[in-house]
Amino acid sequence: xxxxxxxxxxxxxxxxxxxxxxxxxxxxxxxxxxxxxxxxxxxxxxxxxxxxxxxxxxxxxxxxxxxxxxxxxxxxxxxxxxxxxxxxxxxxxxxxxxxxxxxxxxxxxxxxxxxxxxxxxxxxxxxxxxxxxxxxxxxxxxxxxxxxxxxxxxxxxxxxxxxxxxxxxxxxxxxxxxxxxxxxxxxxxxxxxxxxxxxxxxxxxxxxxxxxxxxxxxxxxxxxxxxxxxxxxxxxxxxxxxxxxxxxxxxxxxxxxxxxxxxxxxxxx
Amino acid sequence: xxxxxxxxxxxxxxxxxxxxxxxxxxxxxxxxxxxxxxxxxxxxxxxxxxxxxxxxxxxxxxxxxxxxxxxxxxxxxxxxxxxxxxxxxxxxxxxxxxxxxxxxxxxxxxxxxxxxxxxxxxxxxxxxxxxxxxxxxxxxxxxxxxxxxxxxxxxxxxxxxxxxxxxxxxxxxxxxxxxxxxxxxxxxxxxxxxxxxxxxxxxx
Numbered sequence: 001x002x003x004x005x006x007x008x009x010x011x012x013x014x015x016x017x018x019x020x021x022x023x024x025x026x027x028x029x030x031x032x033x034x035x036x037x038x039x040x041x042x043x044x045x046x047x048x049x050x051x052x053x054x055x056x057x058x059x060x061x062x063x064x065x066x067x068x069x070x071x072x073x074x075x076x077x078x079x080x081x082x083x084x085x086x087x088x089x090x091x092x093x094x095x096x097x098x099x100x101x102x103x104x105x106x107x108x109x110x111x112x113x114x115x116x117x118x119x120x121x122x123x124x125x126x127x128x129x130x131x132x133x134x135x136x137x138x139x140x141x142x143x144x145x146x147x148x149x150x151x152x153x154x155x156x157x158x159x160x161x162x163x164x165x166x167x168x169x170x171x172x173x174x175x176x177x178x179x180x181x182x183x184x185x186x187x188x189x190x191x192x193x194x195x196x197x198x199x200x201x202x203x204x205x206x207x208x209x210x211x212x213x214x215x216x217x218x219x220x221x222x223x224x225x226x227x228x229x230x231x232x233x234x235x236x237x238x239x240x241x242x243x244x245x246x247x248x249x250x251x252x253x254x255x256x257x258x259x260x261x262x263x264x265x266x267x268x269x
Numbered sequence: 270x271x272x273x274x275x276x277x278x279x280x281x282x283x284x285x286x287x288x289x290x291x292x293x294x295x296x297x298x299x300x301x302x303x304x305x306x307x308x309x310x311x312x313x314x315x316x317x318x319x320x321x322x323x324x325x326x327x328x329x330x331x332x333x334x335x336x337x338x339x340x341x342x343x344x345x346x347x348x349x350x351x352x353x354x355x356x357x358x359x360x361x362x363x364x365x366x367x368x369x370x371x372x373x374x375x376x377x378x379x380x381x382x383x384x385x386x387x388x389x390x391x392x393x394x395x396x397x398x399x400x401x402x403x404x405x406x407x408x409x410x411x412x413x414x415x416x417x418x419x420x421x422x423x424x425x426x427x428x429x430x431x432x433x434x435x436x437x438x439x440x441x442x443x444x445x446x447x448x449x450x451x452x453x454x455x456x457x458x459x460x461x462x463x464x465x466x467x468x469x470x471x472x473x
Contacts, residue, residue, distance in 0.1 A: 012354075019352045020333035023313070032310075036357060060346070084423025086340050086347040086401065171422040 003122045003145040005031040011147055012036070013055055016083070016091035017099045041149060046071050050116075050152040055095070059088035072155055074113065074180060077164035078105045084172040094151050097130075102137045103174045103199045105166070111204040112180045112196040113153040119146040134203040159191070160184040163258040166198055167250055169241060175199045176242045177251035179230075181258035189215050193226075193259065200234040200251045207233045209259075218263035226259060227252040297358045299324065300368030310356050315339040317355035318365060326366040326396050330425070337424030340397040341365050347404045366396035369403055378448060379403050382441035383434075390428035397424050402438050412442055 002009065009031035010018060021027045035041065041056040046067040053062055062068060063079040082088055082096065082105050096106045097117070109115075110130040117128040119142060126146070133140050142148065156162065166178025178198030184191045193209040212225045236247035287307075295312075296305040299322060306321035315332075318324045318341070330336035332351045339350045342364035350363075370377040376384065379402050389395045398421060405412070405420040412420065417438035418431075426434060 015354075015357075016334060016349075016352055019313075019354075023332045023351065034354075034357065084337070085405075086337065086349055086423055087334060087352075089343070089346040090348045090352065171419050 001033055002147060005033065007144055009033055009144075011095075011098070013095040014058060014091035015095075016087045017096070017101065035147065044068055048155065050154055051075060052150050052152045053093050054150045055092065055148055057093055059083075059091050059093055059096070060085065062093050063088065072113065072153055074109055074156075074162040074164060074182070075153060077162060078109045078180060081105050081164065081166050081168075081172075081175070081178065087172075094148050097133075097151060098140065098142065098148050100134050100138050100140045102202055102204070105164070105175070105178060105180075105198055107134060108178065108180050108196040108198045108204045109164075110151065110153065111206055112182060112194060113156070115154060116152045117142075117148055118150045118152065119143075120149050121146040131205070137202055156182055157184050157186075157192075159186050161262040163261040165254045165258045165261075167254060177234075177236065177247045177254060179251060179255045179258050181255065181262055183218060183259060183262035185218055188217060190218055190221070195226075195230070195255055195258070197230075197234055197251060200236040200247050202235065219265065221259075221263060223256040223259045223263070226255050230255045293356055295321075295355050295359055297355075297360065298362045300364055308355050310354065312355045313351055314341070314353040314355045314358050314363070315350035317358075318350060318363070321355075324365050324367055328393055328396050330393070330397075335425065336394065336397070337401065338394050338397040340400045340424070342368075342400055342404055345404070345407075347401050364400070366399050369399055377403065378444035379406070379437070379441040381444055382437040386433045386437040386440050388429065388433040388437035389426075394424060394426045394428075398426070398434060402441060405438070406442055406445055410442060410445060412438065414439065417442075 008029055010029045012018060012032045012034045013036065035055060041054040043054045044057055044062060044065045045052040051068045051072045059079050059082050063076050069076045083091065093106050096104050097110050100107055115130040117130065117133050119126045119128060121143065122145060128141060135141055160182055162182045164180050166175035168175045175198050177200045179195055181195045183193050190213045193213050195207045195209060196204050207230065209226050209229055212229060213221050231248050231252045234248060234251055236244045238244045290309045292307040293310055294305055295308055295317065296303065304322050308317055308321050315327055315329050318327045319329065327341055327350055328338040329351060330338035334349045334352045340347050341350045343358065344362050370380060379399050383389055383395065401424055402420060409416060414435065418435050420438060421431065421434055
């Protein structure tokens, strides 16, 4: 069906980004293809290497999924920041990534976890790496006759701890800036430090901060060393809520705090 | 595909006209009663509840998911009824603010708390707060003040400044506990809902 109407159609899953756009008449597609009736798209499958999230899994359902939270804590760390509960009850994680809003949390998570996007069309299936998926704000490499049926979020190597931090004017609003951070420690020292960002880059991408901290004991690192690297990497824009400079300074500080959190000793429950 | 433009200048903006666009029969359960009505596929759930079903307790504020006034419980969970099509609710269960209790002498804990704490002024946003808080307290029966504030962060109120709404969340939690986790109220509410349903059916 997408082959017939894809040029003038949109896929409707949770609709929490699409329907506002329609309500405000910013887009007027002639056709909406509602996938909510398709069975088999609402499952979460967890393996050692990936958490596979179907196209109809709501943010709230993924957030509640204990095995996903255990295997890839970054998912629930980020999901708690996606809008408000009433939106998470309806909006889907896959849809949020397909929407590719630079202010969305889950595109940043997809990139940092080296997620694989499973797309299906009448001519077959295709797998797209998250790094190749995002082209620009709201633009992806998905063809108009393709449907994402699931996304596989990759797991991190053993010894990795993650954090997700963002700052918004009100809990649940679009973030002024946000960061997903992953710190991998092997033999007691930093082996790898990666970050991706929300609202401050056109397209979510990974900033590799490993060289700044490689080989150091995580507890002893002064994480302000990442500040300049982060501020040099991002390209925020100004809007009514904050200037570009403010966002740049904010994301530097958020990244410092996020890594400090991943490096902090495990808090026993 | 027929393209249509929605005109709000007509005397009956919700009058569905099959000569303009195809109409679908939509059946769903609202506040415990089965309802069906004809509406075009593009009809939002919020407009369907208000226009086709006449349940005007659900208020429509921003129509893009920001203000929270149109929040209803969809299969028990809060959702924005302005961000769903009515056809998507086919066969599902919806609770609107009317379903939380329509009897002034038997208010639900959240309604009672709003009255006690002066948590509303003009009342426009109130239906969305009541549905959101009712669902929140089911999951978090004993919230901290911070959790109470976060619970209403998705709803806008332009009158109260929120302080009394946050107080009302905490007071409602207290009332629920006093009533034994809401059981006493639930029993009463189900009686009230039956009475409302009977009255509604009487008017048809």
